[in-house]
Amino acid sequence: MLIVGGGTAGWMTAASLAHRLGRLGMSITLVESSAVGTIGVGEATVPAIRRYFQSLGLDAFQVMKSTNGTVKLAIEFDGWAREGHSFLHPFGRYGLEAGPVAFHDLWNRLRSAGDAGTLDDYAMGSRLARAGRMTLPPDQPRVDFENFDWAVHFDAGRFAAYLRSFAEARGVRRIDARIAEVLRGDGESIRGVKLDNGETHEAALFIDCSGFHRLLIEKSLQSGFVDWRHWLPCDRAIALPCAHADVDAIAPYTRARALEAGWTWRIPLQNRVGNGYVYSSDHISDDAALAALRAQLEGEALAEPNLVRFRTGHVKRFWIGNCVAIGLSSGFLEPLESTSISLIQMGIDKLLHLWPDTAISPVLADEYNRLSITEFERVRDFIILHYSANGRQGELWRHCRDMPLPETLARRIAAYRARGMLLKYDLESFFEPSWLCMFGNFGIEAGSWDPLANLLPLPDLQEVTRRVREDIRRVASGCMTHREFLAKAGALA
Ligand SMILES: Cc1cc2nc3c(=O)[nH]c(=O)nc-3n(C[C@H](O)[C@H](O)[C@H](O)COP(=O)(O)OP(=O)(O)OC[C@H]3O[C@@H](n4cnc5c(N)ncnc54)[C@H](O)[C@@H]3O)c2cc1C
Secondary structure, three states: OEEEOOOHHHHHHHHHHHHHHHHHOOOOEEEEOOOOOOOOOOOEOOOHHHHHHHHOOOOHHHHHHHOOOEEEOEEEEEOOOOOOOEEEEEOEOOOOOEOOEOHHHHHHHHHHHOOOOOHHHHOHHHHHHHHOEEOOOOOOOOOHHHOEOOEEEOOHHHHHHHHHHHHHHOOOEEEEOOEEEEEEOOOOOEEEEEEOOOOEEEOOOEEEOOHHHOHHHHHHOOOOEEEOOOOOOOOEEEEOOEOOOOOOOOOOOEEEEEEOOEEEEEEEOOOOEEEEEEEOOOOOOHHHHHHHHHHHOOOOEOOOOEEEEOOOEEEOOOEEOOEEEOHHHOEEOOHHHOOHHHHHHHHHHHHHHOOOOOOOOHHHHHHHHHHHHHHHHHHHHHHHHHHHOOOOOOHHHHHHHHOOOOHHHHHHHHHHHHHOOOOOOOOOOOOHHHHHHHHHHOOOOOOOOOHHHHHOOHHHHHHHHHHHHHHHHHHHHOOEEHHHHHHHHOOOO
């Protein structure tokens, strides 16, 4: 088998396949080109990444130590609902449940009475994040607010290098050369690749992890592309890491701050802060975007700016013949919710699940494509919601408020407005608490709620929820600082 590309996608795939399928005696070769390089961004994850570490038998804190990793409890959305407003999207569940009544129904009822508190008040992850503190969620939560979760920020280059050692130790062969030509086989298949060192490599199965180059899946097999720019107008990003303002106070969360023509990210690692501006080139020039990004840096810039152009959407077919695209080669959604690496994981999981034996049946490809398209669409809807519900001034933001929405998203919003319902679809990356987070913080009002929530006497409900909010604040403020936590866990580099 041949993997084309040695970025995060290529090495994650190589490590997983070598670990899981090594016993089959399969040979895995990975071709990457240090002359072409990798995209060089992609440092914030979601909690699923810890499942990936586990699947390889890796200790999360060891990975963090090797990659200057930090804890990520949430994403702060600064200036999205309106200028000056900030909320967190934490991982995990909110506050409390009352038997069959969901938290959001209780919260909506309380809101109608005027003293519900903010959603952040009910999330341990949010409170810890704001306080710059961390503790591990217990294996067996005793109270509802202990159901929080966490992910990591890491240096993407170091992560790929870490996985490379892992994969090479399990027999993966690496070739550093540029692919000069992709050789087609019969029908919709690839026979091999010709390298600029004169070698030709043939294989039965190819994994295209060539990033935005899409060498196999698009350039050779002409998959076609589903373009979502009309819903997500940002098409460029500039990345520029800088030094920490205060290395002792590393925030355990990502920040996404809305600006005139898009938004900036701030991803704190142990040794530096990753920054970037994701923007619409119809609404700001590259020079102006860079100037706006520089104006936000909290410390000295540590590299030259990295300008990335991208198309939002996905290839029409992720698996064609004997070629499967994983990572940026398969599609891209802007990093507002840090979903690309988790989409890589989903690609690997599906591939392992549908792993072909000797012949590659088209049924496998069809199933892979069906699942991948739905997974991408689910993430797409969640990201669009951030834009469509914004309360900002400016042309880009007005456009996003007025644009027609995908039918699946419009239905979710209508269900919440009608009766505070959080619809559940299959193959979701984001569950009820995440949708509630967006609806609640963007000021989308629920017209009513589960009538069972009305059976609880209002003063009792107010008293219970007040205590829960107080408990969360008290417990969070008593936890270790983020740095103390990293040190104790053995995760400091
Ligand atoms: C601005 C931005 C911010 C992002 N932030 C996040 C984030 O916070 N969280 C997240 O989960 N994801 C994020 N992502 C996505 C994330 O960067 C990618 O999912 C991840 O890095 C995987 O990239 P990749 O391996 O698919 O591609 P790449 O890193 O581009 O790797 C492509 C590989 O293909 C090789 N290659 C290409 N052409 C040839 C050739 N001709 N011959 C030989 N080799 C070749 C290259 O050498 C390289 O090894 C972000 C993306 C962008 C654009």
